[in-house]
Amino acid sequence: MQFRKAVMADTEAIYELIQLNAELGLMLPRPRISIYENLQSMTVIDDQGTIVGVGGLHILWSDLAEIRSLAIAPDKKGLGLGKELVSLLVKEAHQLGIPRVLSLTYQVEFFKKSGFTIVAKESLPQKVWKDCLNCNKFPTCDETAMLLVV
Ligand SMILES: CC(C)(COP(=O)(O)OP(=O)(O)OC[C@H]1O[C@@H](n2cnc3c(N)ncnc32)[C@H](O)[C@@H]1OP(=O)(O)O)[C@@H](O)C(=O)NCCC(=O)NCCS
Structure with a gap:
């Protein structure tokens, strides 16, 4: 398994993994346009040419980044790949000098x-102002906000 930054040739596999x-x-x-726009923030797990995992680190503010589009292929779940990918994305945030990593999740x-803990969405105004207000789920979002201080 190789964890590496995504390239354009991965986009269809990423699209299908998220769609699934x-x-x-x-x-x-996620529509394809969103994957193209966010490709530079994405890391994939490459299993001998097959993309079996993806996750992105999206910068929201000077001190806050969000893990997005985290998905592991159904037949590769439960093997520790998701945890390893999250750890890599958290490390990326640390290397960028970003101290807080957020996830809005059902998981x-x-x-x-x-190591993430549950926080009130209201404690993350940058996320609410930037994304939540434009989301169909606002203001009755059923996802849980979780935060890790790096
Ligand atoms: C959620 C997801 C990324 C987890 O990836 P994974 O590779 O299957 O998880 P891991 O094998 O790395 O699990 C790490 C730990 O979390 C636990 N875990 C994983 N999924 C869990 C779940 N749904 N409920 C409870 N515990 C879970 C594992 O038991 C493991 O515990 P351990 O460290 O004590 O052994 C994956 O199931 C997935 O792609 N889900 C669908 C998409 C999704 O929900 N994405 C998240 C959007 S924010």
Whole structure:
């Protein structure tokens, strides 16, 4: 398994991985344009040419980044890949000098295992102002905000 930055040739595999998990109701779907726009922030897990995982680190503010589009292929779940990818994205935030990493998620237990704790969405105004206000789910979002201080 190789953890590496995403390149344009990975976009269709990333799209399908996210779509697959979105159809299961586990995450929000992403149109291709959103993957192109955010490609530079994405890391993939490459299993001998097959993309089996993806995750992005999106900068929200000078001291806050968000883990987005985290998805592991159904037949590779439970092997520790998600946790390793989160750890890599947290390290990336640290290297960028960003002290707080956020996730808005349904996977509370998974993120707890990586050291994240539940916080009130209201404590993250940069996220609410920038993204939540434009989201269909606002103001009745059922995702949990979780934060890790790096
Ligand atoms: C959530 C997801 C990324 C986890 O990846 P994974 O590779 O299967 O998880 P890991 O094997 O790295 O698990 C790490 C730890 O979390 C635990 N864990 C993983 N998923 C869990 C779940 N749904 N509920 C409870 N615990 C969970 C594991 O048991 C493991 O615990 P351990 O460290 O004590 O052994 C993956 O299941 C996935 O792609 N889900 C669909 C998309 C999604 O929900 N993305 C998150 C959007 S924010």
